[in-house]
Structures are given as C-alpha cells and as structure tokens.
Amino acid sequence: MISPRLAAPGLALAAVLVMASAMPAHAAPVHPVGTWGASADRVGGATGTTGLADRSVRNLVHTSLGGSGVRITLSNVFGDRPVTFASAHLGLAGEGAAVVPGTNRPVTFAGADEVTVAPGAEVLSDPVDATVPADTTLAVSFHVVGESGPITGHNVAMQTSYVSGSTGVDVAREESGAAFTTQISSWYWVESVVVEKPRRVKTAVLFGDSITDGNGSTVGADRRWPDVLADRVATSRFAGRFGVMNEGISANRVLADGTGGQRGLDRFRRDVLDQPGVSTVVLLAGINDIRWDIADEASDLILAYRDLIAQAHAEDVCVVGATLTPYEGGSRYTPERDQVRAAVNEWIRTSGEFDGVVDFDAATRDPDRPARFLPAYDSGDHLHPGDAGYAAMAEAFDLSLLECDR
Structure with missing residues (x-):
C-alpha cells in the first residue's frame, strides 16, 4: 500500500x-x-x-x-x-x-x-x-x-x-x-534537500523557535505553519516559484545560547544567508528571550533585529518581520513579560525597518482576551498553536511579501 x-x-x-x-540544450540556466x-x-x-x-x-x-x-x-x-x-x-x-x-x-x-x-x-x-x-x-x-x-x-x-x-x-x-x-x-x-530550478525560482527561509518548528502540530502530518504556507504557495500565482525551508529550533533564543542551541544572532548566517537561492527570510523569534528574562526590555530585541536585518540586507535578502504570538496561561507568563512582548510587536508593526510585516499576533489572539490564543488555535499548552492555529498563521501571510527584491 x-x-x-x-x-x-x-x-x-x-x-x-x-x-x-539532464537539461535540454535550450533550457534556461538553473x-x-x-x-x-x-x-x-x-x-x-x-x-x-x-x-x-x-x-x-x-x-x-x-x-x-x-x-x-x-x-x-x-x-x-x-x-x-x-x-x-x-x-x-x-x-x-x-x-x-x-x-x-x-x-x-x-x-x-x-x-x-x-x-x-x-x-x-x-x-x-x-x-x-x-x-x-x-x-x-x-x-x-x-x-x-x-x-x-x-x-x-x-x-x-x-x-x-x-x-x-x-x-x-x-x-x-x-x-x-x-x-x-x-x-x-x-x-x-x-x-x-536542494533541487535545481530556473534562476527566477527562489528560496524562502522561515527562521525562528518552536512555533516555526511546529511544536504542538500533529506528528507526521506536516501541519507546521511553514508547511501550510508551502501548500498555499503551490495553489497560488506563485506556484513553482519558491522553495520553503524551515529553520526553526524549539526553545531557541535570539540573544543567548541555551537548550535550544546556538542563539539566533550566531546561527543566522549558516541557517539563512548560506542557504541556496535565498531571497526572503521571515523572522519570528524572541518569545523565549522574553519568557526567560533575557530580554527585559523591548530595546534588547530591537537591537538584535536590527543586526539581523543588516546582515540580510548586506546579502540582498529581504526580511519579513513577524509579530510574537500570545501566550497568557503558558509557561513563564507574567503580565510584565507580556508588556515587553506588546512593545516588541508594536515596533515590528510600525518601525518601517522590515521589508514587510506579518501580524501573527493579530491572527491568533482571542479578541476578547488578546494576551491569550483563541481557544480553537491553542495546542493546549497556551504557548504553541495547534494545527488550526498554524493554519491561521499561514493564511494570514500575504504571499506577495515573498516577491520582495532588493
């Protein structure tokens, strides 16, 4: 079977x-x-x-x-x-x-x-x-x-x-x-895994922590938000134009090494900029820095985001900033930490320093209790989305953001 x-x-x-x-002699360069x-x-x-x-x-x-x-x-x-x-x-x-x-x-x-x-x-x-x-x-x-x-x-x-x-x-x-x-x-x-494609085809790299990694999704079902995004691309006018690479690490932090491996600032080149054909990176990272008091203020993460943006732009790679999803009721939640998350999200939305923005916070929060996931989107731990939450994130992504060209 x-x-x-x-x-x-x-x-x-x-x-x-x-x-x-093997390409025919008249085929476009790959x-x-x-x-x-x-x-x-x-x-x-x-x-x-x-x-x-x-x-x-x-x-x-x-x-x-x-x-x-x-x-x-x-x-x-x-x-x-x-x-x-x-x-x-x-x-x-x-x-x-x-x-x-x-x-x-x-x-x-x-x-x-x-x-x-x-x-x-x-x-x-x-x-x-x-x-x-x-x-x-x-x-x-x-x-x-x-x-x-x-x-x-x-x-x-x-x-x-x-x-x-x-x-x-x-x-x-x-x-x-x-x-x-x-x-x-x-x-x-x-x-x-790498394939040969015409030069107009590019790689989109999705960079982050456990929420990009798909923690909380169904094992073996390919329901992480990057998987659902790839499915959306395949049925859109962008079909065949973008490969999607998931470069999330569960428990990863932007500012400090830890149980989630090298910090984002140090692995960004290997996991993003050195990937083949990369044109756009989606940056969804920082919630673990807030949860573990590595980032006591929004400015701690903002400085790191600016570093990552500069690294990407130096290689003509576009950066889409993603707002941090809610986690009230989850591990290490406090109202004070959530104020840092809210300030970071406001900067992502309004600073103009990213090449584009996707608002995952707005896409997944409960409108009646915005520091918490909409219950249908919660995996059950109040920190990670489930399959429906990841689908909502992918649906919130404007596919035209992938066309960014520096």
Whole structure:
C-alpha cells in the first residue's frame, strides 16, 4: 500500500523519481533552491547524545518544491570527531520505514559512495539523476561507519524517522523497512534537500523557535505553519516559484545560547544567508528571550533585529518581520513579560525597518482576551498553536511579501 503522504499515485511518483534530470540544450540556466531544511543542532540538547555505531539511519523529510538534480546536505557541525557515511540513498517514503519500490536511488559525494565529514563541517552531495515531486515525503538513508560521537541533527522533527536495529549491517539501500526497528523523533545529520530550478525560482527561509518548528502540530502530518504556507504557495500565482525551508529550533533564543542551541544572532548566517537561492527570510523569534528574562526590555530585541536585518540586507535578502504570538496561561507568563512582548510587536508593526510585516499576533489572539490564543488555535499548552492555529498563521501571510527584491 502506498503511503498517503505521497502527493500522487505511487506508480506515477516512482516514474517521476527515476526520470533523468539532464537539461535540454535550450533550457534556461538553473541554480540550487532549497525544498526542505532543518536547522542543525546537537541532538539531545547541549550535552548531545552518545551517538551511533555502525547503524543505518532513514530520515523522512517533506519537500515543498519539486525539481531535478536533487542533492542532500549532511552536517557534522556539532560533532567532536569525523563521521563517515556510506551507502547514502534517496527514495520516496512508503509505509512506516519502507521506501516505494523502484525509487531508492544512490547518492554520491564527489563521485564516491562514501564520505567522511569533519567536525564543524557539512557536505553537499552530487546531484542525483532524478526529479523529486513537490509536497512529498522522501526517505534519506545512509549508513554510519564506526563510532559517530555526538549527533548533529534536529531535535524536534514532528516526524518519525528510523534507525536500524542491527549493528554492523548496512541496510540503507534496502527498500523494505523491516530492518529499521527503532523509531526516532529527531532528524539525524541530514540538514537540507536542494533541487535545481530556473534562476527566477527562489528560496524562502522561515527562521525562528518552536512555533516555526511546529511544536504542538500533529506528528507526521506536516501541519507546521511553514508547511501550510508551502501548500498555499503551490495553489497560488506563485506556484513553482519558491522553495520553503524551515529553520526553526524549539526553545531557541535570539540573544543567548541555551537548550535550544546556538542563539539566533550566531546561527543566522549558516541557517539563512548560506542557504541556496535565498531571497526572503521571515523572522519570528524572541518569545523565549522574553519568557526567560533575557530580554527585559523591548530595546534588547530591537537591537538584535536590527543586526539581523543588516546582515540580510548586506546579502540582498529581504526580511519579513513577524509579530510574537500570545501566550497568557503558558509557561513563564507574567503580565510584565507580556508588556515587553506588546512593545516588541508594536515596533515590528510600525518601525518601517522590515521589508514587510506579518501580524501573527493579530491572527491568533482571542479578541476578547488578546494576551491569550483563541481557544480553537491553542495546542493546549497556551504557548504553541495547534494545527488550526498554524493554519491561521499561514493564511494570514500575504504571499506577495515573498516577491520582495532588493
């Protein structure tokens, strides 16, 4: 049975994935565009995990944009030793850990089927001679050779992925999911999926914390607000013109490192400006700085926003500012902290320093109690939206903001 995650009948998708990606001689020049992304962090938090040894990993990731010449990025940015990856494969996700038969294609790195990534580094694969569909879940598989040490990855995936049960047995190329007996709720080592597109096609990067990460949405359903935004783009006049990369990290703060990884000021270049084809970033960050008293005044965050805007504008990248959503009743809420949030939101709305503004606060708040979510939009913890809240955020986004061109 073909997974309902697939955007079309399985046989049709299998045919798409195995198509050659070579451009005809008359085709327009292409460049890389991100169709999926996840910010790199230490899996397991600041201390990391003990790692894996001689195991195969199958990460399930969801595309926003279809394209040919697909590549993957493997990251060891937070590792403490070189990690060797072998037998990397890319296929269409089937049921559970299975891959749709006939779609699991080998991925090489500088022509080799094995690559060693130094600590602090990441590596981009060769293009796979295939085309991947939009709005489709892919299986990115590889085998870890030897001891990995701490894992670089993404903690809160809101998606189930898999690790093989047997040590020393390379099963990455297998289309059956039978050997992948361990479920994981994080993504391991895979940082991005990139496709080749005409130069008019760009990447939109959505940068933030757990609310961009999709915490509180349904696991495996791709209902984060960036997913819903990508669905809106696909059915609009902008269809096929933007890939969407989600660069949110749960618990992340703008001003200080912590359990949510590197602070936003330090990871902005790697997670936004260094992404392929980026033209616009949506900045939704700062609520954790307020909640944890890192930002005692609105000016603390305003100075940081100005820094991020300057970094982006220096690279001709537009910045859309997003107001911070309400959280009365949630963890660490106080009226005093909410006054800081309100002042930050007022500056975002009125300063004129962003290239555009999306008012997520107005889109999700209860009009009768504006410091709190509308109950239908609340995941239940009063801090994160649920599926309906994330959908409301995506619907509030004016898609023309993506056209910003510096």
